[in-house]
Amino acid sequence: MWITIGNHRFKANLINTPAASEFSAMLPFTLNMDDLNNNEKHAQLPKSISTDEHRPKRIHNGDIMLWGNRTIVVFYKDFDTSYSYTRIGHIEDPSQLQQILGQNNVSVMFSKN
Template identity: 50%
Template sequence: MTTIRHVLREGQPRSGIETRRARRLPALRGLVLVCGLLALGACDAAQPGAPGTPAAAAPAAARQPEESRMWMTVGTRRFAITLADTEAAREFAAMLPLSIDMPDLNSNEKHAELRKPLPTNAIRPGTIRSGDLMLYGARTLVVFYQTFNSPYAYTRLGHVDEPAGLAQALGSGSVRIEFSKD
């Protein structure tokens, strides 16, 4: 893009329109810059845990309402789970405490049949994340410990808050997992 300054030679008189355009250009650039900075600041401030917000000082586990939390214990490791806001998750939480043997499937998940079916609202998430707690069909509980793409549909139950070490804790074979509210 050629600006007016490049077209006009030094000492040539400018028309009224060219003069007004030349004066508005720096002001317009400044306005665009200020708007951009304000928008970025608003995005940062709206993020949960953004610096300067009260929630930033509290650990993730302390910020969750008690009814939206549960625990998963594998051997000596305990993982906090934030429950999804779904009817299936609420009914699953009502079944707790629950101790269940979960065999491995595809080296990325543990699964087990529940004693009763749960309500479903299956979606195809596309990407499964390590720490996802899902329901396949109406009765198959699945704990994913690897991130991968999947064409299958699941009902979301929750997610392990900090899945670091989850794969190591679950191991490669069948494992007993304890789900509890406290």
């Protein structure tokens, strides 16, 4: 999967779960993602998908998670959490992610290629 923000593309790997498969089946789409807590971008998916929530305890820069059954979240910082998420995937090299996403709302395209 690819995540495109402006002129920047990030390769992301989806994990092998029903939720990630359902997410992939919706591609491509573009979402206007809002910033939250200066550590993530989030937006509502076009439709709800399956969940398999767990508490990861630690979020990593580049994690792609589902909160609830319809909110996709792209994390751009490492931090501890007590929230539950469904894992969707991870960006392979998120080293520039925070700089490119910035702290404002941003348009993000998710695609298969």
